[in-house]
Amino acid sequence: MGKGFGKTVWTVLFLALFVVGHSGIAAAAEPPIVIGAPLATAFLYGWDAERGIKLAVEEINAAGGVNVGGKKRPFAVEVIDTRDLEPGVPVSEALLGMEKLILEKKADFIVGGPVRSEAALAAMDLLSKYKKVSILTTGVLTPAYQKKVAGNYDKYKYCFRITSHVGVMANELIAYLGEIKKGHGFNKVYIMVQDVEHARKGGEYMKKLLGDKGWEVVDMKVYPTGTTDYSVGLRDAAQKKTDILFLWMDMPESSILLKQWSTMKLRALPVGFVNAAEQPGFWKATGGKGEYLIVDLVNGGNAPAKITPWTMKFANAYEKRWGLEPEGYGTSSSYMAVYTLKEAIEKAGTIESGAVVAALENVDLMGVYGRIRFDKKSHQVIPSLDPAEGAVTSIVQWQKGKRVQVFPPKTAEGKTLLPPWMK
Amino acid sequence: MEILLFGIINSVTLSLTALGFTLVYSISRLPNFAHGALYVTGGYIVWLCVNALGMNYFAGIAVGIAATAIIGALMYRLIIQRIRGMQISEIIATYAIGLAIIEGLRWGGLRGSTFTLPSFLAGSMKIGGIAVDNQRLFVLGFGVVVFAALGLFVKYTKTGLALKAIAQDEGSAMMLGIDSDRKALVSFALGSGLSAFAAVLILPLGSIVVETGYNVLIYSIAVSIIGGLGSWGGAIVASFIIGFAQLLTEVFLSTQYQMVISLLAIIVTLLLKPSGIFGKQKELDDRV
Numbered sequence: 159m160g161k162g163f164g165k166t167v168w169t170v171l172f173l174a175l176f177v178v179g180h181s182g183i184a185a186a187a188e189p190p191i192v193i194g195a196p197l198a199t200a201f202l203y204g205w206d207a208e209r210g211i212k213l214a215v216e217e218i219n220a221a222g223g224v225n226v227g228g229k230k231r232p233f234a235v236e237v238i239d240t241r242d243l244e245p246g247v248p249v250s251e252a253l254l255g256m257e258k259l260i261l262e263k264k265a266d267f268i269v270g271g272p273v274r275s276e277a278a279l280a281a282m283d284l285l286s287k288y289k290k291v292s293i294l295t296t297g298v299l300t301p302a303y304q305k306k307v308a309g310n311y312d313k314y315k316y317c318f319r320i321t322s323h324v325g326v327m328a329n330e331l332i333a334y335l336g337e338i339k340k341g342h343g344f345n346k347v348y349i350m351v352q353d354v355e356h357a358r359k360g361g362e363y364m365k366k367l368l369g370d371k372g373w374e375v376v377d378m379k380v381y382p383t384g385t386t387d388y389s390v391g392l393r394d395a396a397q398k399k400t401d402i403l404f405l406w407m408d409m410p411e412s413s414i415l416l417k418q419w420s421t422m423k424l425r426a427l428p429v430g431f432v433n434a435a436e437q438p439g440f441w442k443a444t445g446g447k448g449e450y451l452i453v454d455l456v457n458g459g460n461a462p463a464k465i466t467p468w469t470m471k472f473a474n475a476y477e478k479r480w481g482l483e484p485e486g487y488g489t490s491s492s493y494m495a496v497y498t499l500k501e502a503i504e505k506a507g508t509i510e511s512g513a514v515v516a517a518l519e520n521v522d523l524m525g526v527y528g529r530i531r532f533d534k535k536s537h538q539v540i541p542s543l544d545p546a547e548g549a550v551t552s553i554v555q556w557q558k559g560k561r562v563q564v565f566p567p568k569t570a571e572g573k574t575l576l577p578p579w580m581k
Numbered sequence: 582m583e584i585l586l587f588g589i590i591n592s593v594t595l596s597l598t599a600l601g602f603t604l605v606y607s608i609s610r611l612p613n614f615a616h617g618a619l620y621v622t623g624g625y626i627v628w629l630c631v632n633a634l635g636m637n638y639f640a641g642i643a644v645g646i647a648a649t650a651i652i653g654a655l656m657y658r659l660i661i662q663r664i665r666g667m668q669i670s671e672i673i674a675t676y677a678i679g680l681a682i683i684e685g686l687r688w689g690g691l692r693g694s695t696f697t698l699p700s701f702l703a704g705s706m707k708i709g710g711i712a713v714d715n716q717r718l719f720v721l722g723f724g725v726v727v728f729a730a731l732g733l734f735v736k737y738t739k740t741g742l743a744l745k746a747i748a749q750d751e752g753s754a755m756m757l758g759i760d761s762d763r764k765a766l767v768s769f770a771l772g773s774g775l776s777a778f779a780a781v782l783i784l785p786l787g788s789i790v791v792e793t794g795y796n797v798l799i800y801s802i803a804v805s806i807i808g809g810l811g812s813w814g815g816a817i818v819a820s821f822i823i824g825f826a827q828l829l830t831e832v833f834l835s836t837q838y839q840m841v842i843s844l845l846a847i848i849v850t851l852l853l854k855p856s857g858i859f860g861k862q863k864e865l866d867d868r869v
Binding site: 200201202205245353379380381382383384385386387389390391393409410411412413414417418421422423433434437439440442443445 | 583587590591594687688692693694695696697699700703705711712713714786787788790792793795796828831832835836837839840
């Protein structure tokens with residue numbers, strides 16, 4: 159035995175280490191699938207989506223990742239603050255953010271926003287240019303989004319929306335109000351909306367639908383953002399013997415409206431789309447004066463409820479991860495968007511955009527808020543009042559500090575209660 | 582009755598929010614465009630003291646007001662004093678500081694509508710058959726007390742008299758040994774403290790959100806321009822004009838134009854009487 163033997167031993171050892179080490183590195187070295195999330199992170203409709211996306215990504219990665227043609231790849235999330243919900247920020251800022259995600263951060267897919275409808279509509283051309291599959295999950299209430307996809311499928315086929323829009327929401331609210339009308343003999347509605355485009359248009363649309371369904375719309379008031387006194391409107395509603403106070407506001411000052419409503423003991427039930435009431439902290443913020451408010455959370459699962467077996471699993475996981483119940487209306491949809499994307503990638507066996515588009519069009523998944531399927535032409539999630547058939551909404555009433563699901567009937571966990579002064 | 586009652590309440594609320602801005606300008610001729618940001622900061626500091634540090638509410642209020650006053654003083658000492666007299670720079674600097682504070686608060690976690698301060702008085706009472714929050718009545722009552730206290734301060738204290746002297750004629754005041762820079766520092770601190778005090782009274786009606794800072798600034802400027810830059814009495818009168826104008830617009834025209842009324846009032850005032858209702862400054866400058 160001499161130098162030659164020693165050299166051989168070291169060579170063999172070195173080779174053995176190289177092979178073992180290299181195979182280990184190779185297994186861990188699958189590049190992540192990058193999800194780009196353009197969101198207005200300083201606002202509820204931005205951070206709700208961010209949290210939903212991150213929770214889903216963490217769960218999927220913990221379970222081994224996404225099976226892409228036999229290889230497991232993790233998801234990675236790149237969030238960019240588009241600031242598109244801040245007043246005065248132009249749409250171009252959101253588009254720059256989106257482009258940065260695609261070109262610099264090398265996003266393979268876009269999930270989340272932009273959040274403002276104008277920005278999302280403008281971003282569709284960008285997505286088409288770079289052939290990036292996008293799933294909108296929050297904000298963007300305009301029906302124009304899916305109309306644009308259906309109107310020019312070849313160009314906009316990469317765009318999907320897994321969250322609801324104002325056309326669906328309005329009809330769901332009308333259906334819910336119809337139930338209350340039957341149950342309590344209500345007839346008069348007073349509409350109070352914020353002076354922003356989506357609220358004004360939502361209010362106008364509701365006014366028309368309510369009139370068609372036999373309701374008497376006694377008045378419609380439009381309040382500038384930042385209004386801190388609603389006494390005149392509320393007194394007017396009282397004098398006109400209103401039964402329902404229909405609200406459409408996403409400004410924080412809407413909590414002042416509810417406080418004044420409660421103080422005045424107005425004999426009208428407040429119902430609508432109220433941003434401030436979508437957060438679990440709303441109860442404490444109003445000192446309990448927000449009780450009996452009925453609020454549309456747009457997509458099911460944004461408050462704890464038993465819609466499908468997955469709903470409470472999600473709600474509990476969310477609370478464990480973020481320290482509070484789901485809030486906003488983009489939380490459950492953002493969470494489901496990531497799982498839906500996973501499903502589509504695994505079915506397609508690739509992350510190539512064309513193949514994923516085809517897979518998404520054929521996805522059929524029982525999710526947090528019902529059956530997730532997309533319309534093949536418009537790429538809008540198919541809604542339903544039955545979770546077995548489609549994506550359901552969540553209309554809740556604040557009762558004793560909790561958000562209780564009261565609509566749709568197949569998922570309701572409680573009845574709509576009237577304030578004591580209305581009985 | 583309803584118009585009278587809510588008109589008075591809203592007008593006093595408006596004048597409270599604008600008081601700090603008016604005070605600073607009247608003494609130091611410095612437009613503090615960070616006024617709205619300081620308003621929100623004061624409220625948020627109180628919230629932090631109570632919710633994050635577990636302090637007693639009144640102790641938290643004292644800390645909040647003092648801290649905001651110190652921030653105002655530091656703003657003046659470190660930045661504004663260096664550019665005093667350069668009017669455009671003063672506006673740009675204070676506006677930039679205000680923006681930085683507001684966006685800094687947003688970035689630091691002041692988001693959503695769940696940051697609230699407890700009301701001093703819970704419940705409501707009926708006045709002439711109209712139910713009104715006790716907190717709104719508290720703001721009304723305390724507002725009157727604040728105006729009276731400020732009036733007494735300016736009339737009967739050494740510092741107050743010095744501030745009044747500078748407001749009337751800075752040159753003569755300096756000749757009499759009153760340190761103009763020092764008094765400007767005091768006015769900034771006092772104005773900032775007043776904005777925090779107003780926040781503590783008014784924010785319990787709703788919640789603490791950064792956007793309030795922008796609204797407070799717009800209303801303060803409207804009140805000051807209409808009342809006459811630097812005139813405290815003018816600011817109070819202007820608050821009542823705007824407060825009632827908004828309410829009457831709501832009742833007889835449309836709720837949608839409430840904000841427009843304040844901005845329209847600025848334009849009309851500048852067209853008809855640029856110095857404001859009680860302002861004399863512009864006329865004198867013009868004559869000279």
